[in-house]
Amino acid sequence: MRNARKRPLDEDSSSSSSKMNLNKKHPHSSSRSLDYPIESNHVASHHDSHHPISSKRLKFTSYTEVSTLTPKLKILCEIIANTPAATVERVLEDTGIRVSQQNVEEVLTLSYGFPVPAVKFFRWSSFQLNDKHSPYSWNLVVDILGKNCLFDAMWDAIKSMRKEMLLSLSTFASVFSSYAISHRVQEAILSFEVMDQYGVPRDVAALNSLLHAITREGKTAVAKDYADVMKDKIRFDSETYAILLEGAENEGDVGRAKQTFSNMVADIGWNPRNMAAYDSFLCTLLKGVDGMHEVLKFFDTMKDRACYPGMKFLKFAIDECVMKSDSKGAKVIWEEMVGKNICRPNNEMCRSLISLYCNLKDFESAEKLLDEMVFYGVFPDSETYNSIFHFSIKHRRIKNAIPIFKEMVKNEFAPMHQDCSAAVKAYIDGGDPHMAIKVWRYMTDTYSTDLDETGNLLVTGLRDMNRVPEAVKCAEDIIERGIKLNSATLTKLKQSLSKVGKASIYEELLRKWKYH
Structure with missing residues (x-):
């Protein structure tokens, strides 16, 4: 098994110019020698020569992206990033900087892009710490080497950790992840199969960690096949199935999701706490051909057993209903999950649903939801109000728009410019000059551009409604504000x-118009 994973030292193809002699004793070391993680020729190349380097380029966090880094840590990170590996330890020693276990952890976290210098830093710091690195620092070294495809060196580090009795599931979770990211899934599986030889139990938690690493890289079929092999050896738990279902969800594999869900119910039964699995399963069904029809069928089965999905499904389902203009499906899911306090919606969900109802001219449902929002612990924001005001004006529900407008003004939520313009016209056309003037005054107090057309429309509309005094008053205000009043309006x-x-009133108005 190990031969399939790790090759002999004499097979390494690294060049002599890049070799690292990590067995050389530091001048300030104690008499006790620690077995250091990496043989010299294992770190030299940037990947093991028998395997192509991963085609997936990882984006590592750089120390330059962390604005809160202390001067000491910044100096250490700069040395690791900019110093040739052969001289890193000497340059570090010349700084006279003293480090703690936490300092080492922080520096390693920001040094993933420089694996060889990072390991040199780890070695250098050990002499200050009397070889007492934290387990987290060791795990970081394993992860840095693995994420850079230095797998032989990674296993050397693991052997050193075993001698120090520092190995844990976290260590092997890193190994699984590194192999999976590098498209070496079989080697991740082999690592799982030998981990008990390193003193780490090969239990369901370890299996879940392996499956998660594999499914995260789009290999759910491989994960499912291996899970089937292990089913008689390791008792699955709810997380096992949740991981496999999430993998099927990410890949949009409805068939595999149904099979896995069926196996889960037969194996561990129904459990209200297994929300993550129900989430992923229903989200996958939504992506299928029958979409909402399938979801509602399984949803009914779940609710009969008091088993519900969570927020992820609720958000996805609302988005799907909005996209497909399916208010019926949205109402069923909303009533079951929000109405029964399974989930508490956020502003975005409420706003999306209100927009759906308004688009379908179901204003009663939209206004009902607007009123109910406070009971869910969320409060309508500017976008929510603007949405319902926009559709109310668009569909000529001008009376219903009045309380919405007043509430918006009261809460300092500015209606959109174009909606105000449309509202002025709608109220003029609807024979409500009072509201037309009210909206216009709000416009002139809030906006300073693109007011000419609406202003002229208002004056002309008031005049046509035989509201000449109001028309003259508005015209005077328009002129004084520097808004263009057309000669046709005059x-x-x-x-x-x-x-x-x-x-005479006209003459005075004309004089002001010419003056401005």
């Missing part, structure tokens, strides 16, 4: 004022 006012013997 001409209409002149006609109306002349008919009632108020030509």
Whole structure:
């Protein structure tokens, strides 16, 4: 088994110029020698020569991205990032910096892109710490080497950890992840099969860690096949199935999800705490051809057993219903999950559902949900109000829009400019000059551009409704604000004022217009 994983030292193809002699004693070391993690020729190359390096390029966090880094840690990170591996330890020693276990952990966390210098730093710091590195630091070294495809060196580090009795499931979780990311799934499986030889139990927690690493890289079929092999040897738990179902969800594999779900129910039964598995299963069904129909069928079965999915499914289901204009499905799921306090929705969900109802002209449901939001612990925000105000005006529900508008103004949620313009026109057309003027005044107090068209429309509309005094007053205000009043609008006012013997008012208005 080990031969399949690790090759003999004489097969390494690293060049002599890049070899690291980590067995050389540091001048300030104690008389006790620690078996250091990496043989010299194991770290030289950036990957094991018998395998192609992973085609997946990892994005490591750099110390340059951390603004809160202390000066001491920044110096150490800069040395690791910019110093040739052969001289790293000497340069570090020349700084005179003293480090703690926590310092080592922080520096290693930010040094993934420089595996060889990072291991040199680990060695150098050990002499200050009397070879007492934290288990986390050791695990970081294993992870750094694995994520850079230095697998022989990684196993040398693991052997050293075994001697120090520092190995744990976290160590092997890193190994599984590194192999899976590098598309070496079989080697991840082989590592799982030998881990008990290193004193780490090969139990369900370890199996779950392996399956998670494999499914995360889009290899759920391989994970499922291996899980089937191990089923008679290790008792699965709910997390095992949740991992496999999440893998099927990520790959959109409805068939595998159904099979896994069926196996889960037969094996461990129904459990309300297994929410993650129900989440993934229903989300996968939503991606299928029959989508919501399938979901509602299984959802009914689940709720009869008091087993519910969680927020992930609720959000995805609402998004799907909105996209497909399915208010019926949305109402069923909402009533069961939100109405029965299984989940508490957020603003985004409520806003999406309100938009769906408004688009379908189901304003009663939209307004009901708006009123209920406070009972769910969320409060309508500007976007929510704007959404329902927009659709109310668009579909000429101008009376219903009045309390919405007043509530928005009260809460300082500005209606959109274009919706205000549409509202002024809608109220003029609907014979409500009072609200038209109210919205217009709000517009002029809130916005300073693109007001000409709406202003002229308001004045002309008031004049056509025989509200000449209000029209004149609005016209004066428009002129004083520097908003352009069209000559055509003035001409209409002149006609109306002349008919009632108020030509002098027009002359005064014309004078102001010319002056401005």
